[in-house]
Amino acid sequence: MSQDWSPGGDHEAFTQWALENGVVANGVTPARFPGRGLGMRATRKIKRGEAVVQVPTSVILTLASVPETFRSKFPEGTGTQAMMAAFLTHGDEEQLEKYQLWFKTWPPRQDFEETLPLLWPRELGGLAWPDSSAASNAGLASLPNFLPPCISGRWNTISPGPRTKKYESVHQNLMAEQERRLRKSWESVISVLPDTDWRSFSYYWLILNTRSFYWVEADQEPPEDRNDAMALLPFADYFNHSDIEVIPGQCDVKFDSNEYTLRATEDYNEGDEVYMSYGSHPNDFLLAEYGFYLDKSSSDCVYLDDIIFRDLSSPDKQEELSLNQYYGEYRVHADGVCYRTEVAASLVYMEEEDWRNHVLEGSTKGMDVKKLTAVIGGWLQTYITEAEATIKSIEEAEETNAVIQAHHAKAQSLRRRWAQIKNICETALKEISL
Ligand SMILES: C[S@@+](CC[C@H](N)C(=O)[O-])C[C@H]1O[C@@H](n2cnc3c(N)ncnc32)[C@H](O)[C@@H]1O
Structure with missing residues (x-):
């Protein structure tokens, strides 16, 4: 009789194929874990540092596995993800034959539609794509925003402060960046292969987004864009x-x-799930990119940039922050706010000259802990108010809106995420008030 963690026939057949093709599984085997799909289960005690899986380069799928005749159709500069997703969509059966057992183990597109906000209905913050009933994203701004601001870039209770400078942020306004990357890939592919099917292409693009590993060919320099x-x-x-x-x-x-x-980063007992870290990502990033988030995570945080730039809206103050390398990326963790946030808060109440001397030379002239705490406390309270208003509006929509009712699990997931966000800000508020 199969156990409840048993992965099922397709996974067993694929595992057999993998082992026959040189993959080494050292104390781990695929298994089902409720709420996480498939994962790796320890078949014995594993010590931290042990190599648990080795995959020979002969079986990995990289841009170099895509035949030159296919790659050469694309203009220079076309992204790796776009070309690999196009190959998986169009590549001839013979070329992809050897991977068929593997492909059967991948989650269906339906799983992405359930879990990834960018494919959710517009009422839940999703976007218009070539197969959507909505032709464009026009009108999105008039709907209530249920997604966390780090994902949507939108707020219900405030207008974000202006940004007069550009800066790179990996964990804010995530959906806009995802949209930009996916649309760019799609446009470059249909310009070369106009008969490409959107649903297949976007499926493989998302498979690459959620399942790929960092890889650079032995004789090549790391590309400028990590996604390549x-x-x-x-x-x-x-x-x-x-x-x-x-x-x-x-x-x-x-x-x-x-x-x-791949090595174990912890000790495991037989029967435990063996994990890898995808990186120190906040929960909003995990939700947007991978379609899940953690109940507890020391990497979880939210960003105050939109709130802080309301109080530091003048181009002069923004120039001051930028010149001193303190422009943007203001984080709140449950254990408090980051130093950049404190520096930005000081600029709200200090004379600019005192602030500059403080930042450049460590001068304490003009510093006032009470004022600092009040400014940061106000910012955290703004986020808490946003969380409370959004939770209320999700609850109301669950009562009244048929689309939200039909997508109950997604709405509940967002409600729980907002409760986490509120908790981060409240805990940080307590920390700074001590
Ligand atoms: C590299 S795959 C891992 C294998 C995957 N669970 C499966 O069933 O094929 C990454 C995906 O696994 C899921 N996942 C990874 N870690 C998770 C976790 N801690 N909790 C829930 N889902 C997780 C997410 O759907 C993510 O996009």
Whole structure:
């Protein structure tokens, strides 16, 4: 009789294929974990640092696996993800034959539609795509915003402060960046292969987004855009994420021209789920990019930039922050706010000259802890008010809106995420008030 964690026939057949093709599984096997799909289960005690999976480069799927005759159709500068997703959509059966058992283990498109906000209905913050009933995203701004601001860039209770400078942020306004990347890939592919099917292409693009590993060919320099350094690794793509702290110098993943090696970053007992860390990502990033978030995570945080720039809206003050390398990326963790946030808060109440001397030379003239706490406390309270208003509006929509009712699990997931956000801000508020 099969146990409840048993992965099922397709996964067993694929595992057999992987082992026959040189993949080494050292104490781990694919298994089902409720709420996480497939993952890796320890078949014995595992010690931190042990190599648990090794994948030979002969079976990994990289841009180099895409035949030159296919790649050469695309203009220079076309992204790796776009070309690989196009190959998976169009590549001839013979070329892809050897991977068929692997492809059967991947989640269906329906799973992405359930879990990834960018494919959700517009009422829940999703976007218009070529297969949507809505032709464009016009009118989105008039709907209530249920997604966290780090994902949607939108707020219900405030207008974000202006940004007079550009800066790179990996964890804010996530959906706009995802949309930009996916649309760019789509446009470059249909310009070359106009008969490409959107649903297949976007499926493989999302498979690459959620299952790929960092990879650079042995003889090549790392590309400027990290997204161009990707490969799909059969079998290794079963690992689920946990917020494990990777000890510096003890890499959990390593590759060379022969193989990709994944090491355990913790001790495990037989029957435990063995995780890998996808990176120190806040929950909003995990939700937007991977379609899940963690109940507890020391990497979780939210950003105050939109709130802070309301109080520091003048171009002069923004110039001051920028010149001193303190422009943007203002984080709140449950244990308080980051130093950048404190520096920005000081600029609200200090004379500019005192602030500059403080930032550049450590002068304490003009500093006032009470005023600092009041400014930061006000910012955190603004976020808490937003969380409370959004939770209320999700609850109301669950009573009154048929679309939200039909997508109850998604609405509940957002409601729980907003409760986490409120808790982060409240805990941080207590910390700074001590
Ligand atoms: C690399 S795959 C891992 C294998 C995947 N669970 C499966 O069933 O094929 C990444 C995807 O697994 C899921 N996932 C990873 N870690 C998770 C976690 N801690 N909790 C819930 N889902 C998780 C998410 O759907 C994510 O997009």
